[in-house]
Amino acid sequence: xxxxxxxxxxxxxxxxxxxxxRPAREVVVLTALGAVLVGAxxxxxTWDVGGYWEFALPRRAEQLAALAVVGVAxxxxxxxxxxxxxxRILTPxxxxxxxxxxxxxxSLVFFLGGTEVATMSDLTMFGLTTALLVGAATLLYRxxxxxxxxxxxxxxxxxxxxxxxxxxxSDFLYRVMDPNEYDVLLSDLYAGFNRIDTEVLWVAAxxxxxxxxxxxxxxxTLDVLTLGRERAIALGIDHRRELTLMLMVVTVLxxxxxxxxxxxxxxxxxxxNLAYQLTRTHRHLVNLAAASLVAVIALVLGQGVLExxxxxxxxxxxxxxxxxxxxxxxxxxxxxxx
Amino acid sequence: xxxAPRTATTAATPWVAAAAVLCLAVVSxxxxxxxxxxxxxxxxxxxxxxxxxxxxxRTLALVLSGxxxxxAGLIMQHLAxxxxxxxxxxxxxxxxxxxLLVAVLVVPGIAVMGKVLIALVFSLAGTALFIWLIQRVQxxxxxxxxxxxLVLGGVYRAGAEFFxxxxxxxxxxxTWFNADFSGIIEGRYETLWLAAAAAGTAYAFANLxxxxxxxxxxxxNVGVNYRAIMATGLTIAAMSTAVVVVxxxxxxxxxxIVPNVATLLLGDNLRRVLPVxxxxxxxxxxxxxxxxxLLIHPYEIAVGTIVGVVGxxxxxxxxxxxxxRYAAA
Numbered sequence: 001x002x003x004x005x006x007x008x009x010x011x012x013x014x015x016x017x018x019x020x021x022r023p024a025r026e027v028v029v030l031t032a033l034g035a036v037l038v039g040a041x042x043x044x045x046t047w048d049v050g051g052y053w054e055f056a057l058p059r060r061a062e063q064l065a066a067l068a069v070v071g072v073a074x075x076x077x078x079x080x081x082x083x084x085x086x087x088r089i090l091t092p093x094x095x096x097x098x099x100x101x102x103x104x105x106x107s108l109v110f111f112l113g114g115t116e117v118a119t120m121s122d123l124t125m126f127g128l129t130t131a132l133l134v135g136a137a138t139l140l141y142r143x144x145x146x147x148x149x150x151x152x153x154x155x156x157x158x159x160x161x162x163x164x165x166x167x168x169x170s171d172f173l174y175r176v177m178d179p180n181e182y183d184v185l186l187s188d189l190y191a192g193f194n195r196i197d198t199e200v201l202w203v204a205a206x207x208x209x210x211x212x213x214x215x216x217x218x219x220x221t222l223d224v225l226t227l228g229r230e231r232a233i234a235l236g237i238d239h240r241r242e243l244t245l246m247l248m249v250v251t252v253l254x255x256x257x258x259x260x261x262x263x264x265x266x267x268x269x270x271x272x273n274l275a276y277q278l279t280r281t282h283r284h285l286v287n288l289a290a291a292s293l294v295a296v297i298a299l300v301l302g303q304g305v306l307e308x309x310x311x312x313x314x315x316x317x318x319x320x321x322x323x324x325x326x327x328x329x330x331x332x333x334x335x336x337x338x
Numbered sequence: 339x340x341x342a343p344r345t346a347t348t349a350a351t352p353w354v355a356a357a358a359v360l361c362l363a364v365v366s367x368x369x370x371x372x373x374x375x376x377x378x379x380x381x382x383x384x385x386x387x388x389x390x391x392x393x394x395x396r397t398l399a400l401v402l403s404g405x406x407x408x409x410a411g412l413i414m415q416h417l418a419x420x421x422x423x424x425x426x427x428x429x430x431x432x433x434x435x436x437x438l439l440v441a442v443l444v445v446p447g448i449a450v451m452g453k454v455l456i457a458l459v460f461s462l463a464g465t466a467l468f469i470w471l472i473q474r475v476q477x478x479x480x481x482x483x484x485x486x487x488l489v490l491g492g493v494y495r496a497g498a499e500f501f502x503x504x505x506x507x508x509x510x511x512x513t514w515f516n517a518d519f520s521g522i523i524e525g526r527y528e529t530l531w532l533a534a535a536a537a538g539t540a541y542a543f544a545n546l547x548x549x550x551x552x553x554x555x556x557x558x559n560v561g562v563n564y565r566a567i568m569a570t571g572l573t574i575a576a577m578s579t580a581v582v583v584v585x586x587x588x589x590x591x592x593x594x595i596v597p598n599v600a601t602l603l604l605g606d607n608l609r610r611v612l613p614v615x616x617x618x619x620x621x622x623x624x625x626x627x628x629x630x631x632l633l634i635h636p637y638e639i640a641v642g643t644i645v646g647v648v649g650x651x652x653x654x655x656x657x658x659x660x661x662x663r664y665a666a667a
Contacts, residue, residue, distance in 0.1 A: 089482070089486070094488065158654060158657060160488065161591075161650045161653050162650070164649075164650045165647060165650035165651060167646065168590065168646025168647045169647055171516065171640075171642075172644075172647060175637075175639045175643065176634055266489070266492060266493075266496075269489070314500050314503055315499070315503060318499040318500045319500065321499075322496040325489055325492050325493030328493075329489070329490060333474075
């Protein structure tokens with residue numbers, strides 16, 4: 001549910017009842033999601049192979065790995081972001097991360113030259129843009145956050161506007177760019193899931209694993225951060241340090257997924273809120289896992305539908321944005337009735 | 339809500355803005371790929387031809403769309419009682435683009451007025467859905483409201499992209515989101531007078547909008563039909579947006595920034611702010627268009643891009659400097 005507040009404090013008796021029934025519900029939800037994921041994966045790998053196993057399997061496995069990396073990155077970054085902003089309708093994409101990535105990639109092609117970038121390996125390009133993105137986003141945060149008095153809302157608004165600024169600047173560069181260089185750029189920016197570079201995939205996974213471990217290992221701290229800045233400080237959390245660390249992890253995760261397949265705006269919003277609805281808990285250990293599972297399921301099914309039902313006559317991000325956004329609006333409507 | 343005292347500065351603002359629009363309009367008419375010498379206007383019929391068919395319509399189009407989009411933003415900010423609500427942040431632009439796409443797909447070869455009508459219906463419906471939603475959401479945070487609008491707009495846009503992709507129209511879709519005046523000649527801009535008429539109507543209703551902006555209870559108390567005025571205001575805003583999107587394409591942030599700057603200067607009395615908002619909007623678009631035409635002369639950069647860069651940079655500066663006002667607004 002898109003509630004921008006901390007968990008409601010219910011009476012002692014309901015808490016006890018919830019505590020007794022909680023483990024069961026969490027286990028059931030996670031097991032069910034796991035089973036759905038296995039089913040989706042099997043379906044994805046075997047659908048319409050027609051006997052060409054040697055050809056189809058490795059290619060599909062690679063695609064699957066990419067979908068998993070992106071799904072987990074998007075899910076984890078969004079859940080953490082929701083905790084940091086104490087608002088369940090935000091996603092890092094709304095903050096202009098994607099636009100910043102596109103601008104940086106465009107600037108690289110513009111200032112280094114298309115031929116230079118084309119001859120550069122995908123790996124170098126990926127490393128360069130990811131490093132630039134993490135650096136630029138961290139600088140932006142430090143500048144906007146200042147001494148911490150401005151609050152995350154100003155930060156979010158600045159992000160939204162900065163997103164437009166970055167988008168317009170990229171657009172400006174397109175206009176003054178050599179058309180050939182523009183082609184190089186396009187093929188780099190909108191790779192999608194249909195053409196994944198294996199080397200880049202490995203590096204992305206290598207970035208994802210430690211970032212995810214950091215987040216999962218600090219799930220207790222995240223639970224405390226849910227209570228808000230003042231209470232978290234009162235409970236002995238170094239709020240400023242945790243905030244910076246978590247924002248950097250979010251940046252790395254978003255950079256990884258965006259660099260791998262391009263921007264997917266609403267996926268995080270969709271999967272995180274679905275996970276909250278399913279688990280009905282505020283424990284990060286459960287929510288992070290559930291959101292990751294939902295994300296990978298959504299991507300695998302979406303890609304399957306795209307390839308086999310729609311015959312590539314759409315793009316995965318547009319399908320996900322459509323379904324995810326509609327789901328979000330439905331959530332708002334439902335909440336407005338309650 | 340702030341109220342600036344009527345000082346010499348505020349009294350002079352409309353005249354300064356009007357003078358700026360006039361100067362920029364003259365410069366705009368003299369800048370172009372084909373050099374036009376002022377004296378040649380009288381002596382050379384060919385130069386005069388270029389002037390009348392291309393330069394004058396373009397300048398008029400810039401003034402009309404800049405002014406009407408800024409007014410549309412001003413009205414939406416008043417009615418939604420939120421300084422961050424504008425055609426771009428309430429999904430109105432994206433809804434209009436969906437309408438335009440539907441018009442192009444369903445009725446190929448439709449006349450301009452037909453496109454405007456269909457786009458109007460869609461932008462009205464989109465904006466109405468947005469207003470309906472924000473009136474019902476419980477946690478009415480000042481930033482939650484535009485975020486809902488941005489997400490709604492994202493859904494409309496994703497839907498449009500889905501169908502555009504299937505019909506090879508993604509490029510057309512992109513041009514609808516980014517205003518470009520390079521194709522404006524005589525006969526291609528006249529619909530914009532409709533947007534201007536809508537903005538003019540807004541001036542007639544200005545006091546009623548001011549009352550409505552105080553909230554339903556206050557408006558009803560002073561004898562204003564809240565719902566009717568709300569509907570009128572939304573129709574005016576949707577009309578301006580739809581016409582501009584169909585004719586030249588959306589100009590990002592114009593409806594957000596210009597009204598904010600104008601109310602910062604003059605306070606919240608609509609009747610006083612509205613003309614200045616219109617003039618500032620026209621001046622900003624004229625200025626950005628001139629810059630876009632000169633930067634890579636003889637080629638040009640779409641005005642939407644320049645406004646996006648200039649506008650968001652200006653707004654960021656305001657936000658960072660006056661963070662407190664907006665954090666508490």
